[in-house]
Amino acid sequence: MHFHKYEKIWLIFGSGSLIVFLMVLGFAAFWKGTHPQSHIETIDPQNIEAHEAFQAENLGLHEVEDGKYIVNIVASAFNYDLGKDENGDIVKTIRVPKGSSVLFQITTRDVVHGFQVAGTNVNMMVEPGHISRFETVLKNNGEFTIVCNEYCGIGHHLMFGTVEVY
Amino acid sequence: MSTKQLTFSKQESTLYMVFMHVTFVSLLIGGLMGLLQTLVRSGKYTLPFNIDYYTILTVHGVILGLVLTTFFIIGFQFSLLGKTVGISKKQLRAAWLSFWVMLVGTVMAAITILIGEASVLFTFYAPLQAHPAFYFGLAFVIIGSWIAAITNFRQLYVWKKANKGQKSPLLAFMVTINMAMWVIASLGVATAVLIQFIPWSLGYAETINVLLTRTLFWYFGHPLVYFWLLPAYMAWYAIIPKIIGGKLFSDSLARLAFILLLMFSIPVGFHHQLTEPGIDPTWKFIQVVLTFMVIIPSLMTAFSIFATFEITGRRKGYRGVFGWFRKLPWKDVRFLAPFIGMLAFIPGGAGGIINASHQMNSLIHNTIWVTGHFHLTAATTVILTFFGIAYWLIPHLTGRTLTAKLNRLGILQTIIWTVGMTIMSTSMHIQGLLGGPRRSNFSEYAGGEQVATWINYQLAQAIGGSILFIGIILMVYIFIQLAFFAPRGHEEYPIAEEESDALPTPKVLENWYLWVGLTIALILFAYTIPVIDIIKHSPPGSVPFSWPIGRS
Amino acid sequence: MMGKGKPSQKSASSFSLKGTFIAVMLLGVFILASWFGAYALFIAR
Numbered sequence: 001m002h003f004h005k006y007e008k009i010w011l012i013f014g015s016g017s018l019i020v021f022l023m024v025l026g027f028a029a030f031w032k033g034t035h036p037q038s039h040i041e042t043i044d045p046q047n048i049e050a051h052e053a054f055q056a057e058n059l060g061l062h063e064v065e066d067g068k069y070i071v072n073i074v075a076s077a078f079n080y081d082l083g084k085d086e087n088g089d090i091v092k093t094i095r096v097p098k099g100s101s102v103l104f105q106i107t108t109r110d111v112v113h114g115f116q117v118a119g120t121n122v123n124m125m126v127e128p129g130h131i132s133r134f135e136t137v138l139k140n141n142g143e144f145t146i147v148c149n150e151y152c153g154i155g156h157h158l159m160f161g162t163v164e165v166y
Numbered sequence: 167m168s169t170k171q172l173t174f175s176k177q178e179s180t181l182y183m184v185f186m187h188v189t190f191v192s193l194l195i196g197g198l199m200g201l202l203q204t205l206v207r208s209g210k211y212t213l214p215f216n217i218d219y220y221t222i223l224t225v226h227g228v229i230l231g232l233v234l235t236t237f238f239i240i241g242f243q244f245s246l247l248g249k250t251v252g253i254s255k256k257q258l259r260a261a262w263l264s265f266w267v268m269l270v271g272t273v274m275a276a277i278t279i280l281i282g283e284a285s286v287l288f289t290f291y292a293p294l295q296a297h298p299a300f301y302f303g304l305a306f307v308i309i310g311s312w313i314a315a316i317t318n319f320r321q322l323y324v325w326k327k328a329n330k331g332q333k334s335p336l337l338a339f340m341v342t343i344n345m346a347m348w349v350i351a352s353l354g355v356a357t358a359v360l361i362q363f364i365p366w367s368l369g370y371a372e373t374i375n376v377l378l379t380r381t382l383f384w385y386f387g388h389p390l391v392y393f394w395l396l397p398a399y400m401a402w403y404a405i406i407p408k409i410i411g412g413k414l415f416s417d418s419l420a421r422l423a424f425i426l427l428l429m430f431s432i433p434v435g436f437h438h439q440l441t442e443p444g445i446d447p448t449w450k451f452i453q454v455v456l457t458f459m460v461i462i463p464s465l466m467t468a469f470s471i472f473a474t475f476e477i478t479g480r481r482k483g484y485r486g487v488f489g490w491f492r493k494l495p496w497k498d499v500r501f502l503a504p505f506i507g508m509l510a511f512i513p514g515g516a517g518g519i520i521n522a523s524h525q526m527n528s529l530i531h532n533t534i535w536v537t538g539h540f541h542l543t544a545a546t547t548v549i550l551t552f553f554g555i556a557y558w559l560i561p562h563l564t565g566r567t568l569t570a571k572l573n574r575l576g577i578l579q580t581i582i583w584t585v586g587m588t589i590m591s592t593s594m595h596i597q598g599l600l601g602g603p604r605r606s607n608f609s610e611y612a613g614g615e616q617v618a619t620w621i622n623y624q625l626a627q628a629i630g631g632s633i634l635f636i637g638i639i640l641m642v643y644i645f646i647q648l649a650f651f652a653p654r655g656h657e658e659y660p661i662a663e664e665e666s667d668a669l670p671t672p673k674v675l676e677n678w679y680l681w682v683g684l685t686i687a688l689i690l691f692a693y694t695i696p697v698i699d700i701i702k703h704s705p706p707g708s709v710p711f712s713w714p715i716g717r718s
Numbered sequence: 719m720m721g722k723g724k725p726s727q728k729s730a731s732s733f734s735l736k737g738t739f740i741a742v743m744l745l746g747v748f749i750l751a752s753w754f755g756a757y758a759l760f761i762a763r
Binding site for chain 2: 001002003004006007010011014015018021022025026028029030034035036037038039040041042043044045046077078092093110111112114116118119121122123124125126127128129130131132142143144145147148149150151152153154155156157158160161162
């Protein structure tokens with residue numbers, strides 16, 4: 001078996017590029033903690049209220065300290081439950097100031113869903129029996145659409161919300 | 167490679183042709199569904215007769231992603247083995263059995279989907295529950311493909327016994343690699359379907375372990391796309407050189423690339439599950455590294471293809487750094503269609519690297535970027551190469567010829583496909599980066615500027631999709647011409663030969679125990695611990711959900 | 719197939735592969751550029 005001189009250079013260059021990519025990703029993931037969402041915590045999908053975060057009164061946005069927020073969400077076909085406001089109205093929009101650190105915590109009571117805050121790096125699968133959580137700093141102003149990006153049934157495209165960063 | 171080409175008997179040609187008939191019927195049905203999807207998503211069209219968007223989406227994915235590809239590949243591979251190592255009467259009967267089992271499975275699954283009992287999409291994620299007939303149909307398709315695989319293995323084995331000490335023909339070697347990969351990989355989805363889905367859909371099991379089904383599915387799901395790609399690589403390595411009037415670049419390097427593809431296509435499924443809960447991110451990263459390994463044989467392939475072009479051109483006397491490039495047979499559709507396929511693999515492959523990049527996956531996961539990505543890789547690279555094969559394979563099988571007129575139509579078809587796909591795929595990529603989700607019916611969500619931007623790109627996709635559908639009609643017309651009406655004659659079955667002074671191929675490349683053993687070792691390394699974790703830490707299982715997909 | 723020109727019988731290894739080399743390196747640059755482009759977008763979000 002024989003490799004042409006140019007092919008050797010090409011393969012070293014190509015593999016070298018791949019190693020560079022992996023080093024960038026690995027450094028960010030293992031030293032800076034920017035792994036993709038991989039939360040390991042299970043829950044009974046038929047009794048999610050057993051977990052404090054997913055009890056009706058705890059859903060939605062909570063400020064835990066200055067500039068730090070938690071959002072608890074229950075996904076179900078075909079809705080994101082973001083809790084109710086003081087007047088008892090259903091919340092569809094979450095408003096946080098720019099630069100806030102927000103922890104999204106979500107589970108599902110039925111089928112698999114997706115949870116993406118479109119235009120940000122918040123993008124996770126939501127699976128029955130598991131809790132998904134992802135913390136991020138919302139750096140940019142704007143209105144970001146929350147979409148269910150994993151097919152969950154014939155009303156899949158009607159599952160949404162909004163995150164407003166002001 | 168042995169220069170001897172076997173002649174097909176009438177029975178053989180009939181067998182290979184039935185696979186092609188299913189392929190092109192699938193193309194028409196699946197393509198029509200694709201057109202309808204893009205039209206619905208433009209927001210300017212609603213489906214008639216209360217047909218649900220997700221029903222046509224399921225048909226599109228299953229018919230094109232599973233049926234068209236599998237039938238074309240298995241038929242084409244049977245023909246490759248028939249040409250290079252031959253097929254016995256008994257093997258021919260087994261091949262027919264594989265065809266019928268696969269067809270019965272396909273029809274079962276298709277009917278279940280069409281009556282709205284299985285709008286679960288191509289991935290059939292639990293706990294959405296389809297009618298049991300859907301899962302049985304899938305099981306039959308897989309079992310039928312195994313019969314084909316075992317027949318293929320037997321074909322090469324019989325040839326090896328009759329030709330002791332000789333290296334196997336390159337194309338026969340490649341087919342065997344692809345089928346070995348397919349069998350090893352489909353064991354995963356077969357386990358999920360037979361042990362998890364079927365008992366659960368029949369009510370024998372109350373609940374299902376969702377994360378395990380998904381892990382088994384993606385253990386299969388990534389090698390599945392390589393199962394589509396490898397036949398295209400077969401054509402690029404061993405058929406295109408003949409069409410352009412050249413020789414094989416290197417028999418050994420081609421085999422080495424295929425061995426690497428076998429080893430690294432399977433232990434990589436987690437790169438489809440990067441944003442899922444319940445899987446340790448360290449294991450995700452390990453599989454990301456293995457995913458990057460599978461890029462290397464494609465880098466080798468890129469070099470090999472360009473080198474074949476350059477050597478062929480230079481041997482004909484074309485000078486300059488790129489003189490050989492201008493003189494490629496651009497007016498021969500057998501070359502042009504696969505060539506565009508190769509070009510599409512440049513952005514397709516680069517996009518694939520981005521997709522598999524661990525945390526960066528959250529940039530594009532489940533956005534329509536992914537749809538744009540595999541419409542480059544599968545629906546352009548693979549499909550245009552398959553079309554490129556069909557232009558000579560169909561007439562070869564039917565005893566007809568690819569006329570100058572049909573060749574011109576083929577070139578037109580290739581151009582239409584290129585234009586349509588460039589528009590559709592590019593707008594999908596951009597919309598995906600802007601956060602637009604895939605697999606979704608038309609929706610204005612909460613309204614606002616962001617969603618309005620998405621809809622503009624969806625309009626562009628409808629334009630691209632319409633152009634592509636014209637391409638599909640033209641391709642089906644060409645197929646019918648080549649199958650039934652083109653003038654009688656002999657169309658060449660182009661298989662490239664080795665250079666007369668080619669270096670001998672190392673024997674170790676044909677050590678199946680070694681390569682299959684290493685493949686299994688890598689799979690065990692990548693999956694054992696995370697799968698034990700998934701099972702050990704599994705939550706209470708999921709009961710079935712039928713109503714979300716519109717079943718009562 | 720390839721128009722004019724008589725195929726020579728020279729050994730394949732005697733031909734320059736300069737064009738091939740430039741082509742694959744351009745491909746490599748494309749991969750690098752698109753990957754770092756996507757990474758920049760990921761970081762900016």
